[in-house]
Amino acid sequence: MSPPLEWYLLFSAALFSIGLVGVLVRRHVLIIFMSVELMLNACNVALVAFGRHLNTLTGQNFVVFVVTVAAAEAAVGLGLILALSRHKDTVDVGEMDILKH
Amino acid sequence: MTALSVLFVLFAAMGLFGAVMVLVARNPVHSVLFMLSAFVSVAGMFVLMQAEFVAVLQVLVYSGAILVLFLFVIMLLARSERPIPALSQPLQAPVAITVGLMLAVEIGLVVLTGAVDRGVSGPDTPQAIAAVGGNVEALGRQLYTTWLLPFEVASVLLLVAAIGAIYLAKEEL
Numbered sequence: 001m002s003p004p005l006e007w008y009l010l011f012s013a014a015l016f017s018i019g020l021v022g023v024l025v026r027r028h029v030l031i032i033f034m035s036v037e038l039m040l041n042a043c044n045v046a047l048v049a050f051g052r053h054l055n056t057l058t059g060q061n062f063v064v065f066v067v068t069v070a071a072a073e074a075a076v077g078l079g080l081i082l083a084l085s086r087h088k089d090t091v092d093v094g095e096m097d098i099l100k101h
Numbered sequence: 102m103t104a105l106s107v108l109f110v111l112f113a114a115m116g117l118f119g120a121v122m123v124l125v126a127r128n129p130v131h132s133v134l135f136m137l138s139a140f141v142s143v144a145g146m147f148v149l150m151q152a153e154f155v156a157v158l159q160v161l162v163y164s165g166a167i168l169v170l171f172l173f174v175i176m177l178l179a180r181s182e183r184p185i186p187a188l189s190q191p192l193q194a195p196v197a198i199t200v201g202l203m204l205a206v207e208i209g210l211v212v213l214t215g216a217v218d219r220g221v222s223g224p225d226t227p228q229a230i231a232a233v234g235g236n237v238e239a240l241g242r243q244l245y246t247t248w249l250l251p252f253e254v255a256s257v258l259l260l261v262a263a264i265g266a267i268y269l270a271k272e273e274l
Contacts (some may be wrong), residue, residue, distance in 0.1 A: 002149055003109040006212050011113045011146070013208035015139075017201040018120040024197030030129050030175060034136055037167065038120055041143050044155070052150045056223030057230070060240055061248050063155050067162050068255045072262030074167045078174045079269030085178050086272070 008049035015042035029081055029091050033074075040070050109149055116142035129175045133168055140164045151227070154237045 015038060022035030044063045051059025085091060088098065102110075119139035126132045140163045147156035225239065233239045244252055 002105045002151075005217060007106075007109060007113075008146065008150070009212045009217070010209055011116070013205050013212065014117055015120055015143075016208070017205035018117065018124065020204060021197050021201035022120075022124040024200060025194050026124060028129060030171065030178075031124065031132055034123055034132060034171065037163070038123065038136070038139065041140065041159075041163070044159075045143060045146060048147055048150050048152045048155060051225075052152070053217075054221055054223050055226045057225045057240055057243055058223075060152050060155050060236075061243055063152075064158065064240075064244065065248075065251060065255055067155075067158050068259060071162055071167060072258050074170055075262050075266040076269065078170055079266040081174060082177060083269045091178055 002052075005049055005053040008045055012042045012046040012049065015039075015045065027092050027094050029084075029093050029096070032093060033077055033081070037070065037074070040066060105149055109146070112142040112145040112149070115139075116146070130172065133171050133175065136171075137164055137168055140168070151230075151236060153235075154240050 019035045019037075019039035019042060022038065023032050026032055026035070044066055047059040047062050047066070049059075051057060081091075084096060088096065090096065116139045119135045119137070119142065122135035123132045123139065126135060140159060144156045144159040144164070147153070147159060230236060230239045233242065
């Protein structure tokens with residue numbers, strides 16, 4: 001017998017919270033980006049867990065699309081980071097403030 | 102505890118440890134490797150939930166493609182010898198951890214106090230999935246019938262993202 005829904009949801013909540021802390025606490029732009037991916041993954045776990053609990057495959061279909069969008073987002077986001085680091089030689093989000101001036 | 106529960110605890114421990122170490126590691130390359138452990142354990146959880154296709158997708162796309170992309174970018178950025186920024190500003194860490202703990206406790210309370218709906222059942226029972234031929238077959242049928250339009254839109258999105266990434270990353274066009 002597979003573990004109950006609650007276990008998966010609690011794991012998902014923990015993973016999401018860790019991702020949130022990562023976005024808030026780190027200043028390295030790539031680590032922040034990785035934390036966003038962690039949060040996306042936590043949502044995927046919750047989607048699949050609910051889908052299994054409610055006997056529907058819609059959750060898994062949704063995960064397929066979430067993974068697609070995550071791949072697109074990673075490609076464009078990393079391209080942006082590269083362009084930004086060429087423009088201003090830093091990976092610290094605290095120094096990426098050209099819109100302020 | 103059944104064998105599946107033991108596996109769940111193992112995957113959960115590995116995943117959460119990897120996720121925490123992503124934040125704690127000083128070297129971004131180490132962060133990516135800990136991220137790999139988190140992603141693989143999430144894939145293991147998908148297998149525990151009989152979502153085999155999604156598990157394979159997780160390993161292929163996340164561990165295979167996205168993390169390699171991260172590694173490439175880290176190595177491209179590392180060419181100039183810049184110091185990696187400090188972990189945080191003075192008050193940033195306590196505030197962030199408080200916010201994260203609050204969120205975790207809130208979701209945990211919602212889950213544990215039984216707000217999750219019970220007694221609702223969709224058409225895709227394990228028997229129905231087995232009758233079609235398995236998880237991949239059942240998922241493929243839905244993807245190419247019910248979700249055909251979103252599927253095609255997703256492929257256009259990937260094309261746009263590929264063009265956009267090339268445009269952004271190229272030195273000059």
